[in-house]
Amino acid sequence: MTTSQPSTTKMQKRLQRRDYILQRVMLYGAIILGLNVASYIPAYLNLRAWQILADMGFTLFETACSLIAYLTMQRGNPRRAYPFMIVALLGLPLTQWFLGFNLSILVASSLAVLIMSMAVWLDAWYAWMSVSTLYLAYGFFISMLSPLQPLSPNQITYLSASDWISAIAFAGLMIYEGARILPTTSIRNRLLLISINLAFLPAITITIVFTTTTINNTRTQVFNQLSSVAQLKRNQIALWQSTLQNYLRALNTDTTIQEVYTTLIAPRIAEDDKQAAYVRLQQRLKDQLAASQYFDELFLVDLSGQVVASTMPQRERQIVTTTTFFTLGSLAPSIQPPTYDLTTNAPSIIFSRPLLDKNGTTIGLLAGRANINVLNNIMQERTGLGESGETYLVGLNRALLTETHTPLPLTGSRYVRTEGINQAIQSKTGGQSRYENYAGEPVYGVYKWLPDLQVALLAEQNVAEAQSGVFRALIISGGVAFAAVFVAIVIALVLTNSISRPLQQLGETASRITQGNLEIQAQVTGEDEVSLLAQAFNAMTARLRNTISGLEGTVEERTREIQQRSRQLEIVVQISNIIVSIRDTNTLLERVTHLISHELGFYHIGIFLLDEDKQYAVLRATNSEGGQRMLARSHKLRVGQVGIVGYVADRRQARIALDVGEDAVFFDNPDLPETRSEIALPLIAGQTLLGVLDVQSKQSNAFTEEDVRILQLLADQLAVAIENAELFAQSQQALEEAQRTYGTLSRDAWQKLLQGVLRGGYTSNSSGLQIIKNPEVLPTAAHQAVKKHSLAVVEQADGQHIAIPIQIRGLTIGTLETFKPQEAGRWAQEELETLQAITDELSRALDGARLYTETQLRAENERRLSRIAGEVRSSLDIEDVLQTAVRQIQEAFTLAEVEIRMEHSDEEYS
Numbered sequence: 001m002t003t004s005q006p007s008t009t010k011m012q013k014r015l016q017r018r019d020y021i022l023q024r025v026m027l028y029g030a031i032i033l034g035l036n037v038a039s040y041i042p043a044y045l046n047l048r049a050w051q052i053l054a055d056m057g058f059t060l061f062e063t064a065c066s067l068i069a070y071l072t073m074q075r076g077n078p079r080r081a082y083p084f085m086i087v088a089l090l091g092l093p094l095t096q097w098f099l100g101f102n103l104s105i106l107v108a109s110s111l112a113v114l115i116m117s118m119a120v121w122l123d124a125w126y127a128w129m130s131v132s133t134l135y136l137a138y139g140f141f142i143s144m145l146s147p148l149q150p151l152s153p154n155q156i157t158y159l160s161a162s163d164w165i166s167a168i169a170f171a172g173l174m175i176y177e178g179a180r181i182l183p184t185t186s187i188r189n190r191l192l193l194i195s196i197n198l199a200f201l202p203a204i205t206i207t208i209v210f211t212t213t214t215i216n217n218t219r220t221q222v223f224n225q226l227s228s229v230a231q232l233k234r235n236q237i238a239l240w241q242s243t244l245q246n247y248l249r250a251l252n253t254d255t256t257i258q259e260v261y262t263t264l265i266a267p268r269i270a271e272d273d274k275q276a277a278y279v280r281l282q283q284r285l286k287d288q289l290a291a292s293q294y295f296d297e298l299f300l301v302d303l304s305g306q307v308v309a310s311t312m313p314q315r316e317r318q319i320v321t322t323t324t325f326f327t328l329g330s331l332a333p334s335i336q337p338p339t340y341d342l343t344t345n346a347p348s349i350i351f352s353r354p355l356l357d358k359n360g361t362t363i364g365l366l367a368g369r370a371n372i373n374v375l376n377n378i379m380q381e382r383t384g385l386g387e388s389g390e391t392y393l394v395g396l397n398r399a400l401l402t403e404t405h406t407p408l409p410l411t412g413s414r415y416v417r418t419e420g421i422n423q424a425i426q427s428k429t430g431g432q433s434r435y436e437n438y439a440g441e442p443v444y445g446v447y448k449w450l451p452d453l454q455v456a457l458l459a460e461q462n463v464a465e466a467q468s469g470v471f472r473a474l475i476i477s478g479g480v481a482f483a484a485v486f487v488a489i490v491i492a493l494v495l496t497n498s499i500s501r502p503l504q505q506l507g508e509t510a511s512r513i514t515q516g517n518l519e520i521q522a523q524v525t526g527e528d529e530v531s532l533l534a535q536a537f538n539a540m541t542a543r544l545r546n547t548i549s550g551l552e553g554t555v556e557e558r559t560r561e562i563q564q565r566s567r568q569l570e571i572v573v574q575i576s577n578i579i580v581s582i583r584d585t586n587t588l589l590e591r592v593t594h595l596i597s598h599e600l601g602f603y604h605i606g607i608f609l610l611d612e613d614k615q616y617a618v619l620r621a622t623n624s625e626g627g628q629r630m631l632a633r634s635h636k637l638r639v640g641q642v643g644i645v646g647y648v649a650d651r652r653q654a655r656i657a658l659d660v661g662e663d664a665v666f667f668d669n670p671d672l673p674e675t676r677s678e679i680a681l682p683l684i685a686g687q688t689l690l691g692v693l694d695v696q697s698k699q700s701n702a703f704t705e706e707d708v709r710i711l712q713l714l715a716d717q718l719a720v721a722i723e724n725a726e727l728f729a730q731s732q733q734a735l736e737e738a739q740r741t742y743g744t745l746s747r748d749a750w751q752k753l754l755q756g757v758l759r760g761g762y763t764s765n766s767s768g769l770q771i772i773k774n775p776e777v778l779p780t781a782a783h784q785a786v787k788k789h790s791l792a793v794v795e796q797a798d799g800q801h802i803a804i805p806i807q808i809r810g811l812t813i814g815t816l817e818t819f820k821p822q823e824a825g826r827w828a829q830e831e832l833e834t835l836q837a838i839t840d841e842l843s844r845a846l847d848g849a850r851l852y853t854e855t856q857l858r859a860e861n862e863r864r865l866s867r868i869a870g871e872v873r874s875s876l877d878i879e880d881v882l883q884t885a886v887r888q889i890q891e892a893f894t895l896a897e898v899e900i901r902m903e904h905s906d907e908e909y910s
Contacts, residue, residue, distance in 0.1 A: 003108075016638060019118040022179055023073045025112055030066035032170045033059050051150060056096040062088045089113060093139040100150040104138040111174040119619055146469050215467065219444065222466045223432045226446035229384045230430075230459040233391050233768035234448055234484040236378045241452060244351045245333050248366055253299070256284050261364060262357065264309070265302055281309045297369040300355065301326060308364070315343050325352040329365050337454030338372075338395045347372070348402060349453065350380035376402040388443075388462035393455045394421050401455060408437045420445040423455035434463065457805060571599045573711060576717040585725040591619030592718055595694065597623040599695040604672050604699045607629075607692035608637065609722075616647045617637060617692055645692045648680040652689055654708050655680050657700050677702035681715040685723040693718060750813050750848060760815060779803070782815040791836060793827065800826055808847045816842065864892045 044052040065088040072081035092109045096102055114132040121127035148404060237261045252258060264274060285298045289311045299310030305321030320326045328334035329352025342347040352367035379391045379402040390405035398415045419435035424447035442463040447456055485802050575595045582588040593605040604624040608617035618636040637643055640650030647656050657678045669675070675696040683690040693715045697703070761772040781803035784792035789812060794801045801819040805812045816839050820827055850863040868888040875881055882900050889897045 001461070018119045019073055019078055021068055022116055023080070024082075024177055025116055025174070026066045026070040026073065026088070027171060027510055028173045029062050029088065029112065030070060032065065032166050032173075033063040036162060036166045039166075044818075051098040051148075053093050058091065058095055058098070062091050065091070085116070086569070088140070089135070092463055093142040096143045096150070097146055097148045098150055101143045102163050102167075105887075106136070108167040108171045108174070110136045110139065111171050114173050115177050126196060126582060146468050155330045168191075171841040173872075180506065188243045211562060218467060219372070219434075222444045222461055223446060225384055226389070226444065226459040226461060227432065229389075229391060230446045230448050230457055232384075233378060233457055234450065235457070235458070237375065237450060237453070240294070240378065241335065241351075243369065244370055245353070247292055247294060248333070248351055248353050248368055248854065252353060252366055254284070257281065257300075258355070258357060258363075261300055261308070261355065265364065278309060278699070282311070285309060294371055294374060295351075295368040295513040296371045297590070299367055299369075301365040301367060303330075303362070303364060312343070323350075325367055326365060329353055329367060330362065335452050338399075338401055341369070344369075347395065347399065349375075372401065385459070386461055386465055388465045389459065389460065390759075391459045393450075393453075393457055396425060397423065398456050404438065418445075420447045420458055420460070423454055424449050424458070425446060465571070469733065550724070572714045572717070575599065575714060576721075579718060579721040581723065581727055583728045585722060585729065586621070587637075588721055588725050593623040593627075598627050598713070602695050603674060604694075604696040605698075606622070606645075606694040607691060607718075608649070608694060609683075610639070610649065610689065614689075617645050624672065626669075626673075629671050630669075644678055644680045645694050648682050648692050651691065652682045652684065654682065656703050658703070672696060674698045676700045679703045679708065679711065681712050683706070683715055683719040683722065690719050692724055692745075748856070750808060750811055778815075781819075785817075786812055787817050791832065793832075798822070802835070803833065804836055805848070806839055806843050808843050813843075813846070834848075868892060 007876040020492055030529070036322075037056050040052055040056050040059075044056065049727055063236070065084040069081040069088065070082035072078075072084065089109065089112070095105070095108060110132055113135040117127065117131045132387040147430045163369045164821075180872055181670045189268050223230075224704070260277050263269065263277040281300070287687050289295055289298050297310060299312070299315055303307050305319050305326055307320060308319045310316050323336065324339075325334060328336075331354070333353035336350040336352065338347045338349050342348070349370040349372065349857060350367055351370060352365055354362040355364040356367045357363050375393060379393060381391075381559050382389065386496045386865065391402075392403040393403055394416060398417055398421060400414050400416055414428075417439055420431075420437075421432060423431055423433065428451070430446070430448040434442065434444050435444045437460055443460040444458040444463060444466050445458055447458045449455075492562070498840070575592065578595065579592055581645070582591060585682055589607045593607060596602060596605045604627055605622060606619055606627055608618070609620045611618055611854055616636040618634070619627070619631055622631055637646045637649075639646055644655050644657055645716035674700055677697040679695045681693045681695075683693055693711070695711065763770050763772055778786065779801070781792050781794040781797070781801040784794065784804045785803035789803065789805055789807070791804045796819070797821045799821040801817065803815045803817040806816060818835070842863070866886070871884050871888050872881055875884060889895065
């Protein structure tokens, strides 16, 4: 009792501490998550991104689960709180689907799982380590799954800072709770946890720093590479521009073109000469175009803005005074940015410059429509861009000018809008960023603005390809870190076991010594302080053994005997307490045989009772299989002649056979072949011998004189119980006979009453109480109730009628009838049960009233008899006696006439 109470108290304290820590963790989680959601509101109002709104909604759900778990735990229902805890913890990594992978959240939530696991499985380090590791792996798996498109990193700078602050605050609270748990756990677990943290924290820190540095370096390297490629493309485009301008400048010095053009625009020239000059000029332009790969069209414009000659006849005679290339090209060499040309139905870039005569006077405009395929070839060169990298040009109107890596319609039919394009066009400068490209894929992009062409040059590379090396490095570094942690765990287990195991063994040894086990020895495995303490324990136990060894044998022997006898007496008392409550003889005998066999461990128990002639001891109950066979064939032994049972039944003294196999005189029964010892005890109640209790054992010499005394006590109790059971059976029989007699008298009395004064009955309705005038005619319901001797329900036009028989000792003396109108509905079962109970009470009240009436009548008759006898005896004269008798009888019974005749018969004297 003293050991169980502290153990129970310790368990209660542990459960209270567990619930308290789980409450705190859930409360901390609800507060931190709620503050984190509040910090997202400004970012959502600024960006209006659905990912932020989804993350806020999901985080609010986790906050609600954490808060519900906390409140449920506080109300003392931990089992109902566990599902909300699990949902909150498993749902936390899912927020990475909206805002991208966040190591801080994963580490903080894993730390919470570790603390909660430690609270649940305080001493089972393998349990909380396994749960924490599985949760960490689950978090990484969820982050790698990422089925949704998260927000781009440059959009979540503020959110990432908020997440880091929240994670650090939450992790600090978890470390605080962990520090509170540590003193309550074992030294081994403390050493193990500290060792693991010493390995895990540096490993995770190095992994985070390495990963962050690698990602930043990779991003910087990718941006530098893309910037170099973009600058190279920009230089190639500038060279292309310069080449086209130089070509136009060379055409400007072509004397043939100058002469023919001068002739063509001369004011007074014959039509034939003019046509010849036009044909010659057009041919010269075609020859120059054929010799060049940079232009798709060359044409000349006069000072009035009309196209005079062109390699593309559709453009001739057009007025181009409103175009940029005419306005600027008339003054100096210029480039018209990409515009949609209605003549070619495609975007075009036109280079133009003034056409000068020999004197340097502007006489017209020389223009050329550039071959955009040259730009496309420049953009398609993939050197330094990897597998997914590309460069392309976008016009001021966001129309694609060159082909893309992902096939898209070329020139004008597809407009693209990305963050990089918008920044380049809006700022008219260069820059770099991570964003989603025209295909919706996350890319690292560098954009440059080309002011001459008024186009944006973009160089992009897929983030997945750019960071493939980072992921490989992360996997390698993470694998190395986890391998280091695993090695550290193994080493920590070995070290902590080497320290804690000797202490644990020494503690167990000390505990067993305090419990009295002085034979145990503490293990000495070295020469450290623990070993010295173990040696001291061994020396102490050796001295105690020497002191106690002289007394231990005697005390142990006496104690064993006392315990055995105490146990036997206790069993005898328990069996006695059980059998005294049993009133049926057969049940009593059957129960006793099994109780003695089960509690005292004997092979066979048999109870013999003497027959009516006291000549045989008949087997009445047994527990063994062989005994059951004997019982089935009505086994009996002759008193004083057969076996040990017959001997005890004759002598009324207990008898022991210590080796039954050799003592065949007393016992030789093939139904009980395993018997080696037997004892028989008389069952005596008062001075009457009732039978014999036969006990057999499989062991030789199983019974002693002390066993005889103890078993005789049990036999005496059994004899008294048998006698009481028989007396109880006789009393029950007499009581039943008296009840039957009284029931017969009661029924006869009621039959007389029913045939006499009790005819008819009473009814009560809205008119009041009335006497039933025609008792011979029974209603339908009453007739059925009398016939069935039970409640009857009859449906009639005016409602549902019921009748309940009034019964006294099986005799129906009347009925109780009522009905419920149609509008009141049907009788409910509760109402019927209530009416039945009222009828039963009425039966008992009527029978009581009958008994009271009979008693009153009997008392009145006694008083009359006493009065008449007194009056008659008051006189000694015969005449006075006769007169007094006549008068008293008439008055007592209110009779009209009473006669007493004094006559004699002659026959009596004949």
